Amino acid sequence: MAEPLKRMLFGLGDEHVIVEPESGQLLHPEALVAFERLRADARAAGFDPLVVSGFRSFERQCTIWNGKASGQRPLLDSAGCPLDTAQLTARQTAFAILRWSALPGASRHHWGTDFDVVDAAAMPTGYRPQLTPDEVADDGLFGPFHCWLDARIAAGQSYGLFRPYAEDRGGVAPERWHLSYAPRARELQQLLTPARLCELLQECGLALCDTVCADIAEIYTRFVQVPDHCYPQTDQR
Template structure:
Protein backbone atom coordinates (compact mmCIF):
# COMPACT_ATOMS: atom_id res chain seq x y z
CA UNK A 1 0.00 0.00 0.00
CA UNK A 2 1.50 3.32 -1.02
CA UNK A 3 1.77 6.19 1.41
CA UNK A 4 -0.30 8.28 -0.97
CA UNK A 5 -3.32 6.13 -0.25
CA UNK A 6 -3.30 8.42 2.78
CA UNK A 7 -4.11 12.04 1.99
CA UNK A 8 -1.05 14.18 1.31
CA UNK A 9 -0.57 16.89 3.90
CA UNK A 10 -0.18 20.56 3.02
CA UNK A 11 3.32 20.48 4.53
CA UNK A 12 4.26 17.65 2.13
CA UNK A 13 2.62 19.44 -0.79
CA UNK A 14 4.68 22.58 -0.18
CA UNK A 15 8.03 20.88 0.44
CA UNK A 16 8.02 21.60 4.18
CA UNK A 17 7.83 17.93 5.17
CA UNK A 18 9.72 15.05 3.53
CA UNK A 19 8.60 12.23 5.83
CA UNK A 20 6.78 10.54 2.90
CA UNK A 21 10.02 10.26 0.87
CA UNK A 22 13.00 7.91 0.91
CA UNK A 23 16.57 8.21 -0.35
CA UNK A 24 17.00 6.29 -3.59
CA UNK A 25 20.45 4.66 -3.73
CA UNK A 26 20.11 4.06 -7.44
CA UNK A 27 19.27 7.67 -8.32
CA UNK A 28 21.08 9.44 -5.49
CA UNK A 29 18.21 11.62 -4.31
CA UNK A 30 15.05 11.70 -2.22
CA UNK A 31 11.95 10.42 -4.03
CA UNK A 32 8.56 9.01 -3.20
CA UNK A 33 9.20 5.22 -3.01
CA UNK A 34 6.44 4.44 -5.51
CA UNK A 35 7.82 6.95 -8.02
CA UNK A 36 11.36 5.65 -7.44
CA UNK A 37 10.24 2.10 -8.20
CA UNK A 38 8.53 3.16 -11.42
CA UNK A 39 11.58 5.21 -12.37
CA UNK A 40 13.76 2.13 -11.84
CA UNK A 41 11.65 0.23 -14.37
CA UNK A 42 11.90 3.15 -16.79
CA UNK A 43 15.69 3.24 -16.37
CA UNK A 44 15.88 -0.52 -17.04
CA UNK A 45 13.93 0.04 -20.25
CA UNK A 46 16.24 2.91 -21.22
CA UNK A 47 19.28 0.72 -20.63
CA UNK A 48 18.16 -1.58 -23.43
CA UNK A 49 18.41 1.48 -25.71
CA UNK A 50 21.95 2.23 -24.45
CA UNK A 51 20.70 5.16 -22.38
CA UNK A 52 21.86 5.55 -18.80
CA UNK A 53 18.95 7.37 -17.18
CA UNK A 54 20.22 9.48 -14.29
CA UNK A 55 18.56 12.04 -12.02
CA UNK A 56 20.02 15.54 -11.71
CA UNK A 57 17.36 16.72 -9.27
CA UNK A 58 14.60 14.84 -7.42
CA UNK A 59 13.00 16.22 -4.27
CA UNK A 60 13.65 19.90 -3.56
CA UNK A 61 12.53 21.45 -0.27
CA UNK A 62 10.59 24.66 0.22
CA UNK A 63 13.70 26.10 1.85
CA UNK A 64 15.83 25.36 -1.23
CA UNK A 65 13.19 26.79 -3.59
CA UNK A 66 12.97 29.89 -1.41
CA UNK A 67 16.77 30.29 -1.60
CA UNK A 68 16.51 30.21 -5.42
CA UNK A 69 13.67 32.76 -5.29
CA UNK A 70 15.63 35.13 -3.07
CA UNK A 71 18.81 34.60 -5.10
CA UNK A 72 17.00 35.71 -8.25
CA UNK A 73 15.13 38.59 -6.58
CA UNK A 74 18.40 39.99 -5.22
CA UNK A 75 20.47 39.54 -8.37
CA UNK A 76 22.81 36.98 -6.80
CA UNK A 77 21.48 34.45 -9.33
CA UNK A 78 20.99 35.20 -13.02
CA UNK A 79 17.52 36.01 -14.34
CA UNK A 80 17.03 34.59 -17.81
CA UNK A 81 14.98 36.01 -20.66
CA UNK A 82 11.86 34.44 -22.17
CA UNK A 83 13.87 32.04 -24.34
CA UNK A 84 16.26 31.10 -21.58
CA UNK A 85 19.46 31.99 -23.36
CA UNK A 86 20.21 35.58 -22.24
CA UNK A 87 20.55 37.07 -18.78
CA UNK A 88 18.29 40.02 -17.94
CA UNK A 89 19.33 43.21 -16.14
CA UNK A 90 17.49 43.13 -12.81
CA UNK A 91 17.73 46.93 -12.32
CA UNK A 92 15.74 47.50 -15.51
CA UNK A 93 12.79 45.35 -14.46
CA UNK A 94 9.71 46.36 -12.48
CA UNK A 95 8.74 44.09 -9.56
CA UNK A 96 6.00 42.54 -11.71
CA UNK A 97 8.47 41.88 -14.55
CA UNK A 98 10.96 40.40 -12.08
CA UNK A 99 8.36 38.00 -10.72
CA UNK A 100 7.32 36.97 -14.24
CA UNK A 101 10.92 36.41 -15.35
CA UNK A 102 11.58 34.20 -12.33
CA UNK A 103 8.38 32.16 -12.71
CA UNK A 104 9.18 31.42 -16.35
CA UNK A 105 12.11 29.23 -15.26
CA UNK A 106 11.75 28.67 -11.50
CA UNK A 107 8.77 27.57 -9.47
CA UNK A 108 7.19 29.70 -6.79
CA UNK A 109 8.39 28.36 -3.41
CA UNK A 110 5.66 26.02 -2.19
CA UNK A 111 4.45 25.33 -5.73
CA UNK A 112 7.37 23.35 -7.18
CA UNK A 113 6.59 19.91 -8.53
CA UNK A 114 9.96 18.92 -7.07
CA UNK A 115 8.41 19.30 -3.58
CA UNK A 116 6.40 16.14 -4.12
CA UNK A 117 9.01 13.44 -4.75
CA UNK A 118 7.09 12.52 -7.90
CA UNK A 119 9.05 14.65 -10.36
CA UNK A 120 12.66 14.62 -11.48
CA UNK A 121 15.09 16.21 -13.92
CA UNK A 122 16.82 13.51 -15.92
CA UNK A 123 19.80 13.15 -18.26
CA UNK A 124 21.72 10.44 -20.06
CA UNK A 125 24.90 9.52 -18.20
CA UNK A 126 26.11 7.45 -21.17
CA UNK A 127 26.11 10.50 -23.47
CA UNK A 128 28.60 12.61 -21.53
CA UNK A 129 32.07 12.28 -20.06
CA UNK A 130 32.84 12.32 -16.33
CA UNK A 131 33.95 15.97 -16.45
CA UNK A 132 30.85 17.23 -18.24
CA UNK A 133 29.08 20.02 -16.34
CA UNK A 134 25.36 19.48 -16.66
CA UNK A 135 23.42 22.73 -17.06
CA UNK A 136 19.88 21.67 -18.01
CA UNK A 137 19.66 24.08 -20.94
CA UNK A 138 17.36 23.75 -23.97
CA UNK A 139 20.44 23.32 -26.19
CA UNK A 140 21.64 20.19 -24.35
CA UNK A 141 18.31 18.52 -25.14
CA UNK A 142 18.10 19.78 -28.72
CA UNK A 143 18.91 17.79 -31.86
CA UNK A 144 22.53 18.94 -31.67
CA UNK A 145 22.96 18.48 -27.92
CA UNK A 146 24.33 15.47 -26.03
CA UNK A 147 20.88 14.33 -24.92
CA UNK A 148 19.21 14.20 -28.34
CA UNK A 149 19.04 10.39 -28.15
CA UNK A 150 17.43 10.54 -24.70
CA UNK A 151 14.76 12.98 -25.93
CA UNK A 152 14.02 10.81 -28.95
CA UNK A 153 13.72 7.75 -26.76
CA UNK A 154 11.44 9.54 -24.26
CA UNK A 155 9.12 10.67 -27.02
CA UNK A 156 8.63 7.06 -28.06
CA UNK A 157 8.69 5.34 -24.68
CA UNK A 158 6.92 7.68 -22.23
CA UNK A 159 3.36 7.44 -23.61
CA UNK A 160 3.32 3.75 -22.60
CA UNK A 161 4.42 4.50 -19.04
CA UNK A 162 3.00 6.35 -16.02
CA UNK A 163 5.45 9.20 -16.65
CA UNK A 164 4.97 12.34 -18.74
CA UNK A 165 6.66 15.68 -19.32
CA UNK A 166 4.49 18.47 -17.84
CA UNK A 167 6.55 21.42 -19.15
CA UNK A 168 6.15 21.24 -22.92
CA UNK A 169 6.41 25.01 -23.43
CA UNK A 170 2.69 25.49 -24.04
CA UNK A 171 2.00 27.31 -20.75
CA UNK A 172 3.74 30.28 -19.12
CA UNK A 173 6.60 28.06 -17.97
CA UNK A 174 9.40 27.48 -20.46
CA UNK A 175 9.83 24.05 -22.08
CA UNK A 176 11.76 21.65 -19.85
CA UNK A 177 12.37 18.46 -21.83
CA UNK A 178 14.46 17.13 -18.92
CA UNK A 179 11.60 17.22 -16.41
CA UNK A 180 9.46 14.09 -16.05
CA UNK A 181 6.59 13.46 -13.68
CA UNK A 182 5.08 10.29 -12.20
CA UNK A 183 1.46 10.99 -13.00
CA UNK A 184 -0.46 8.72 -10.57
CA UNK A 185 0.92 10.58 -7.56
CA UNK A 186 1.59 13.99 -9.11
CA UNK A 187 -2.01 14.38 -10.29
CA UNK A 188 -3.18 14.01 -6.70
CA UNK A 189 -0.76 16.75 -5.63
CA UNK A 190 -1.90 19.01 -8.49
CA UNK A 191 -5.49 18.80 -7.32
CA UNK A 192 -4.49 19.88 -3.82
CA UNK A 193 -2.31 22.80 -4.97
CA UNK A 194 -4.93 25.55 -5.15
CA UNK A 195 -4.53 29.36 -5.15
CA UNK A 196 -6.10 29.34 -1.72
CA UNK A 197 -3.52 26.88 -0.32
CA UNK A 198 -0.70 28.96 -1.80
CA UNK A 199 -2.07 32.24 -0.46
CA UNK A 200 -2.26 30.71 2.99
CA UNK A 201 1.36 29.53 2.73
CA UNK A 202 2.80 32.75 1.30
CA UNK A 203 1.02 34.97 3.83
CA UNK A 204 2.99 33.17 6.55
CA UNK A 205 6.41 33.33 4.88
CA UNK A 206 9.04 36.02 4.76
CA UNK A 207 9.81 36.37 1.07
CA UNK A 208 10.57 39.06 -1.50
CA UNK A 209 7.62 40.51 -3.45
CA UNK A 210 5.13 38.94 -1.05
CA UNK A 211 2.46 41.69 -1.35
CA UNK A 212 2.66 41.54 -5.14
CA UNK A 213 2.46 37.74 -5.12
CA UNK A 214 -0.59 37.78 -2.86
CA UNK A 215 -2.43 40.42 -4.89
CA UNK A 216 -1.63 38.74 -8.25
CA UNK A 217 -1.94 35.13 -7.12
CA UNK A 218 -5.03 34.06 -9.12
CA UNK A 219 -3.45 35.38 -12.34
CA UNK A 220 0.02 33.99 -11.60
CA UNK A 221 -1.55 30.66 -10.69
CA UNK A 222 -3.42 30.55 -13.99
CA UNK A 223 -0.32 31.35 -16.02
CA UNK A 224 2.46 29.50 -14.24
CA UNK A 225 0.95 26.81 -12.05
CA UNK A 226 -2.44 25.57 -13.24
CA UNK A 227 -1.18 24.85 -16.77
CA UNK A 228 1.02 22.01 -15.52
Protein backbone atom coordinates (compact mmCIF):
# COMPACT_ATOMS: atom_id res chain seq x y z
CA MET A 1 0.00 0.00 0.00
CA ALA A 2 1.34 3.44 -0.96
CA GLU A 3 2.43 5.50 2.03
CA PRO A 4 0.00 8.43 1.46
CA LEU A 5 -2.94 6.01 1.31
CA LYS A 6 -1.74 4.21 4.43
CA ARG A 7 -1.51 7.50 6.31
CA MET A 8 -5.04 8.41 5.26
CA LEU A 9 -6.54 4.99 5.98
CA PHE A 10 -5.15 4.73 9.50
CA GLY A 11 -5.18 8.38 10.54
CA LEU A 12 -1.39 8.61 10.59
CA GLY A 13 -1.47 12.08 8.97
CA ASP A 14 -3.91 14.86 8.19
CA GLU A 15 -2.89 15.75 4.64
CA HIS A 16 -6.23 14.51 3.29
CA VAL A 17 -8.48 16.79 5.39
CA ILE A 18 -9.26 20.51 5.43
CA VAL A 19 -10.72 22.90 7.99
CA GLU A 20 -14.48 23.33 8.31
CA PRO A 21 -14.37 27.07 9.04
CA GLU A 22 -17.34 27.40 11.39
CA SER A 23 -16.24 24.67 13.79
CA GLY A 24 -12.51 24.44 13.16
CA GLN A 25 -12.89 20.67 12.75
CA LEU A 26 -11.09 18.80 9.97
CA LEU A 27 -13.10 17.03 7.26
CA HIS A 28 -12.45 15.27 3.97
CA PRO A 29 -13.06 17.90 1.24
CA GLU A 30 -15.91 15.94 -0.35
CA ALA A 31 -17.55 15.35 3.03
CA LEU A 32 -17.32 19.07 3.72
CA VAL A 33 -19.09 19.93 0.45
CA ALA A 34 -21.88 17.47 1.27
CA PHE A 35 -22.20 18.86 4.79
CA GLU A 36 -22.36 22.45 3.58
CA ARG A 37 -25.20 21.57 1.22
CA LEU A 38 -27.07 19.74 3.97
CA ARG A 39 -26.48 22.59 6.41
CA ALA A 40 -27.98 25.11 3.99
CA ASP A 41 -31.15 23.01 3.78
CA ALA A 42 -31.21 22.56 7.55
CA ARG A 43 -30.89 26.27 8.19
CA ALA A 44 -33.80 26.93 5.87
CA ALA A 45 -35.80 24.56 8.09
CA GLY A 46 -34.76 26.35 11.29
CA PHE A 47 -31.82 24.20 12.42
CA ASP A 48 -28.11 25.02 12.63
CA PRO A 49 -25.92 21.88 12.25
CA LEU A 50 -22.54 22.12 13.96
CA VAL A 51 -19.67 19.65 13.63
CA VAL A 52 -18.28 18.85 17.09
CA SER A 53 -15.84 16.09 16.13
CA GLY A 54 -14.32 15.47 12.71
CA PHE A 55 -10.95 13.96 11.81
CA ARG A 56 -9.36 12.07 14.69
CA SER A 57 -5.77 10.88 14.45
CA PHE A 58 -4.49 7.41 15.20
CA GLU A 59 -2.50 8.84 18.09
CA ARG A 60 -5.61 10.44 19.59
CA GLN A 61 -7.60 7.22 19.25
CA CYS A 62 -4.75 5.31 20.94
CA THR A 63 -4.87 7.72 23.88
CA ILE A 64 -8.60 7.06 24.30
CA TRP A 65 -8.18 3.28 23.94
CA ASN A 66 -5.19 2.93 26.27
CA GLY A 67 -6.82 5.18 28.87
CA LYS A 68 -9.87 2.92 28.99
CA ALA A 69 -7.78 -0.26 28.96
CA SER A 70 -5.77 0.99 31.97
CA GLY A 71 -8.75 2.25 33.94
CA GLN A 72 -7.69 5.90 33.65
CA ARG A 73 -10.81 6.67 31.60
CA PRO A 74 -14.34 5.44 32.37
CA LEU A 75 -15.30 2.11 30.86
CA LEU A 76 -19.06 1.68 30.38
CA ASP A 77 -21.40 -1.21 29.79
CA SER A 78 -24.11 -1.18 27.12
CA ALA A 79 -26.46 0.71 29.45
CA GLY A 80 -23.86 3.41 30.05
CA CYS A 81 -23.03 2.26 33.58
CA PRO A 82 -19.40 2.21 34.81
CA LEU A 83 -17.48 -1.08 34.74
CA ASP A 84 -14.60 -2.14 36.98
CA THR A 85 -11.74 -3.16 34.69
CA ALA A 86 -10.11 -5.06 37.54
CA GLN A 87 -13.01 -7.55 37.43
CA LEU A 88 -12.84 -8.13 33.66
CA THR A 89 -10.76 -10.45 31.50
CA ALA A 90 -8.63 -8.90 28.77
CA ARG A 91 -11.20 -9.97 26.18
CA GLN A 92 -14.10 -8.53 28.16
CA THR A 93 -12.22 -5.26 28.55
CA ALA A 94 -11.45 -5.02 24.83
CA PHE A 95 -15.06 -5.69 23.83
CA ALA A 96 -16.37 -3.22 26.40
CA ILE A 97 -14.10 -0.53 24.96
CA LEU A 98 -15.22 -1.35 21.43
CA ARG A 99 -18.88 -0.84 22.36
CA TRP A 100 -18.28 2.92 22.70
CA SER A 101 -14.84 3.66 21.21
CA ALA A 102 -13.35 2.65 17.86
CA LEU A 103 -10.29 0.48 17.62
CA PRO A 104 -7.28 2.70 16.75
CA GLY A 105 -6.60 2.32 13.05
CA ALA A 106 -10.24 1.35 12.46
CA SER A 107 -11.98 4.60 13.36
CA ARG A 108 -13.95 6.08 10.48
CA HIS A 109 -12.98 9.47 11.92
CA HIS A 110 -9.45 8.79 10.63
CA TRP A 111 -10.72 9.31 7.10
CA GLY A 112 -12.35 12.69 7.63
CA THR A 113 -15.42 11.29 5.89
CA ASP A 114 -17.14 10.84 9.25
CA PHE A 115 -18.07 13.44 11.84
CA ASP A 116 -20.37 14.06 14.78
CA VAL A 117 -23.01 16.78 14.47
CA VAL A 118 -25.39 18.63 16.80
CA ASP A 119 -27.95 21.40 16.36
CA ALA A 120 -26.40 24.64 17.59
CA ALA A 121 -29.78 26.39 17.33
CA ALA A 122 -31.15 24.18 20.11
CA MET A 123 -28.29 24.69 22.57
CA PRO A 124 -28.71 27.02 25.57
CA THR A 125 -25.93 29.56 26.05
CA GLY A 126 -22.80 27.86 27.34
CA TYR A 127 -24.10 24.34 26.70
CA ARG A 128 -21.47 21.71 25.89
CA PRO A 129 -22.74 18.74 23.85
CA GLN A 130 -22.14 15.37 25.47
CA LEU A 131 -23.10 13.14 22.50
CA THR A 132 -25.36 10.93 24.59
CA PRO A 133 -28.44 8.94 23.54
CA ASP A 134 -30.65 11.23 25.63
CA GLU A 135 -29.55 14.31 23.66
CA VAL A 136 -30.49 12.79 20.31
CA ALA A 137 -33.66 10.93 21.31
CA ASP A 138 -36.81 12.16 19.60
CA ASP A 139 -37.75 14.09 22.75
CA GLY A 140 -34.17 15.16 23.49
CA LEU A 141 -32.45 18.50 22.96
CA PHE A 142 -31.38 17.64 19.42
CA GLY A 143 -34.34 15.34 18.66
CA PRO A 144 -36.20 17.65 16.24
CA PHE A 145 -33.07 18.12 14.12
CA HIS A 146 -32.40 14.39 13.95
CA CYS A 147 -36.02 13.63 13.07
CA TRP A 148 -35.69 16.11 10.20
CA LEU A 149 -32.42 14.43 9.19
CA ASP A 150 -34.04 10.98 9.33
CA ALA A 151 -36.54 12.12 6.75
CA ARG A 152 -33.86 13.61 4.51
CA ILE A 153 -31.77 10.44 4.58
CA ALA A 154 -34.80 8.23 3.93
CA ALA A 155 -35.77 10.40 0.96
CA GLY A 156 -32.27 10.28 -0.55
CA GLN A 157 -31.81 14.01 0.00
CA SER A 158 -28.76 14.03 2.29
CA TYR A 159 -26.07 14.42 -0.42
CA GLY A 160 -24.45 11.07 0.30
CA LEU A 161 -24.40 11.50 4.09
CA PHE A 162 -25.84 8.66 6.18
CA ARG A 163 -25.69 7.18 9.68
CA PRO A 164 -23.35 4.14 9.79
CA TYR A 165 -24.46 3.38 13.37
CA ALA A 166 -28.17 4.07 13.06
CA GLU A 167 -29.12 0.77 14.69
CA ASP A 168 -27.68 -1.69 17.19
CA ARG A 169 -26.16 -4.57 15.23
CA GLY A 170 -24.55 -6.11 18.32
CA GLY A 171 -21.33 -4.13 17.96
CA VAL A 172 -20.96 -0.36 18.14
CA ALA A 173 -23.68 1.31 20.20
CA PRO A 174 -26.10 3.40 18.09
CA GLU A 175 -24.77 6.91 17.41
CA ARG A 176 -27.48 9.08 15.91
CA TRP A 177 -25.06 12.04 15.91
CA HIS A 178 -22.52 10.27 13.67
CA LEU A 179 -22.68 11.02 9.94
CA SER A 180 -20.58 9.54 7.17
CA TYR A 181 -20.00 10.53 3.55
CA ALA A 182 -20.82 7.26 1.81
CA PRO A 183 -18.98 7.46 -1.55
CA ARG A 184 -15.50 7.81 -0.05
CA ALA A 185 -16.13 5.93 3.20
CA ARG A 186 -17.26 2.82 1.31
CA GLU A 187 -14.07 2.83 -0.75
CA LEU A 188 -11.84 3.21 2.30
CA GLN A 189 -13.63 0.52 4.26
CA GLN A 190 -12.86 -1.95 1.47
CA LEU A 191 -9.15 -1.27 2.01
CA LEU A 192 -9.36 -1.71 5.78
CA THR A 193 -8.78 -5.45 6.12
CA PRO A 194 -8.29 -7.40 9.37
CA ALA A 195 -4.76 -8.36 8.34
CA ARG A 196 -3.75 -4.74 7.69
CA LEU A 197 -5.22 -3.69 11.03
CA CYS A 198 -3.31 -6.31 13.01
CA GLU A 199 -0.08 -5.46 11.25
CA LEU A 200 -0.45 -1.82 12.25
CA LEU A 201 -1.48 -2.54 15.84
CA GLN A 202 1.45 -4.87 16.40
CA GLU A 203 3.81 -2.15 15.18
CA CYS A 204 2.48 0.45 17.63
CA GLY A 205 2.22 -1.66 20.78
CA LEU A 206 -1.46 -0.99 21.49
CA ALA A 207 -2.77 -2.07 24.90
CA LEU A 208 -4.53 -5.47 24.63
CA CYS A 209 -3.03 -5.89 21.15
CA ASP A 210 -2.63 -9.68 21.44
CA THR A 211 -6.23 -10.04 22.60
CA VAL A 212 -7.53 -7.86 19.77
CA CYS A 213 -5.56 -9.69 17.09
CA ALA A 214 -6.64 -13.10 18.43
CA ASP A 215 -10.28 -12.06 17.95
CA ILE A 216 -9.81 -9.78 14.94
CA ALA A 217 -12.27 -11.66 12.71
CA GLU A 218 -15.14 -11.19 15.18
CA ILE A 219 -14.05 -7.64 16.04
CA TYR A 220 -13.92 -6.66 12.38
CA THR A 221 -17.39 -8.04 11.67
CA ARG A 222 -19.05 -6.61 14.78
CA PHE A 223 -17.24 -3.33 15.35
CA VAL A 224 -15.46 -2.24 12.17
CA GLN A 225 -17.35 -3.30 9.06
CA VAL A 226 -20.51 -1.41 8.18
CA PRO A 227 -22.61 -3.80 6.04
CA ASP A 228 -23.02 -2.75 2.44
CA HIS A 229 -26.81 -2.61 2.74
CA CYS A 230 -26.45 0.21 5.30
CA TYR A 231 -24.87 2.50 2.72
CA PRO A 232 -27.07 4.65 0.45
CA GLN A 233 -27.63 2.94 -2.87
CA THR A 234 -26.59 6.04 -4.81
CA ASP A 235 -24.04 8.81 -4.24
CA GLN A 236 -26.92 11.27 -3.74
CA ARG A 237 -24.92 14.01 -5.41
